[in-house]
Amino acid sequence: MPTFKVPNMTCGHCAGAVTKAVQTLDAGARVEIDLKSQTISVESSAEAARIVAAIERAGYPVATA
Template identity: 50%
Template sequence: MIEFQLPTMTCGHCVKAVTAAIQSVDAQARVAIDLPTHQVKVETGAEKSALAEALKEAGYEPA
């Protein structure tokens, strides 16, 4: 399980964008998002660094 804090993730659109960014790295990744706490949990075989880069490119800098 990989976890990220994304302070700029604030709405439903953000949830969709974050999910799409993660699944662009691993289409089979399981993504669980807790919007009020800005927390993302990912079950994946991908590297955390690759996921972090995809999130940055989508405009969501992990804290």
């Protein structure tokens, strides 16, 4: 399950936006968010690069955790 650091993700609204961005690519994706560490773990059939691109299009920069 790839994990990504999303430094600007600080609240429930952010978490929802990031989850929605990932699930736009793969509706069945399992997304686990830890706001305290600002990380997101994703179980999905989508490639990691596509997941990162979707999150960044939603306005959140991503770094590999």
